[in-house]
Amino acid sequence: MELRHFKSMNQVHETSEYIKALEAFDGIPQLQELKSLAIERTNMAPGKSVLDVGCGFGLETLRLAKKVAPTGRVTGVDVSPEFVDEAIRRARTAELEVDYKVGDARRLPFADDTFDCVRAERILIYLKDFSNALAEMERVLKPGGRMALIEPDFSTNTINTDDRLLMRRIVDHETSQAVEQSYLPGPLAAALEDLGFADIEIATRVLIFPQDLGASYFNSIGSHANEAGVVSAGELEEWRGAIDLLRKNNHVFASIGYFLFTASRN
Numbered sequence: 001m002e003l004r005h006f007k008s009m010n011q012v013h014e015t016s017e018y019i020k021a022l023e024a025f026d027g028i029p030q031l032q033e034l035k036s037l038a039i040e041r042t043n044m045a046p047g048k049s050v051l052d053v054g055c056g057f058g059l060e061t062l063r064l065a066k067k068v069a070p071t072g073r074v075t076g077v078d079v080s081p082e083f084v085d086e087a088i089r090r091a092r093t094a095e096l097e098v099d100y101k102v103g104d105a106r107r108l109p110f111a112d113d114t115f116d117c118v119r120a121e122r123i124l125i126y127l128k129d130f131s132n133a134l135a136e137m138e139r140v141l142k143p144g145g146r147m148a149l150i151e152p153d154f155s156t157n158t159i160n161t162d163d164r165l166l167m168r169r170i171v172d173h174e175t176s177q178a179v180e181q182s183y184l185p186g187p188l189a190a191a192l193e194d195l196g197f198a199d200i201e202i203a204t205r206v207l208i209f210p211q212d213l214g215a216s217y218f219n220s221i222g223s224h225a226n227e228a229g230v231v232s233a234g235e236l237e238e239w240r241g242a243i244d245l246l247r248k249n250n251h252v253f254a255s256i257g258y259f260l261f262t263a264s265r266n
């Protein structure tokens with residue numbers, strides 16, 4: 001299961017498998033709890049205008065469109081035209097009105113003070129410098145508007161294989177390659193404060209991977225580490241064997257820490 005290249009669909013070899021992986025991840029109950037909390041803490045309700053930055057193919061965007069209907073409006077923006085096409089197709093199928101746009105989080109194609117709520121999920125980790133994206137989100141928020149950010153601490157990825165050092169080496173290698181921000185929740189509160197945001201609140205959940213997703217994801221990152229020469233062929237074989245045995249017995253226990261930041265624009 002390839003869950004690595006989120007920057008552009010062009011970099012993904014197998015689009016449908018990638019979408020399936022994102023959908024399986026989206027179904028994790030602890031992530032759904034954080035999303036519900038984000039909705040609650042941003043006072044999302046009928047009539048509100050909402051921007052979903054880095055909306056992907058609109059998994060959450062469509063849910064938000066239902067929340068603000070019939071008088072509100074949701075807009076989704078993503079840098080990937082392929083994702084935006086898929087999001088438009090899904091909105092049509094669901095008979096929901098959503099405004100989708102191809103655009104970069106670092107130069108949002110919207111006027112100042114446009115939205116009641118701006119939210120972003122798993123996008124800042126992929127940006128080398130996330131501060132200009134945050135400043136853009138602030139700019140397009142109305143004064144008093146609410147912001148919600150959901151991001152993982154990628155370095156907390158873990159699976160219950162016995163060889164803990166091997167596990168750490170593989171996860172550390174993946175963290176160094178797959179994301180630009182490997183410990184993002186750390187600097188995020190300070191960055192929001194620097195921009196003048198008020199009422200900053202943080203909530204966390206540890207997400208537990210479903211058995212199949214956990215086994216395939218951790219198998220794939222073992223292969224990445226081997227391809228990069230970080231683990232030997234023998235170590236990769238040990239890693240795969242351990243994961244396959246856990247999966248066979250339904251004993252995969254894999255998890256990652258996720259964080260929700262909410263704040264108000266002054």
Ligand SMILES: C[S@@+](CC[C@H](N)C(=O)[O-])C[C@H]1O[C@@H](n2cnc3c(N)ncnc32)[C@H](O)[C@@H]1O
Binds near residue numbers: 056057059060103123
């Ligand atoms: C892991 S996906 C998350 C998609 C969606 N937020 C979700 O949670 O299902 C990351 C998304 O960020 C988008 N992205 C990456 N860099 C971006 C940028 N600079 N501006 C806008 N979108 C970007 C990618 O195209 C991708 O859709």
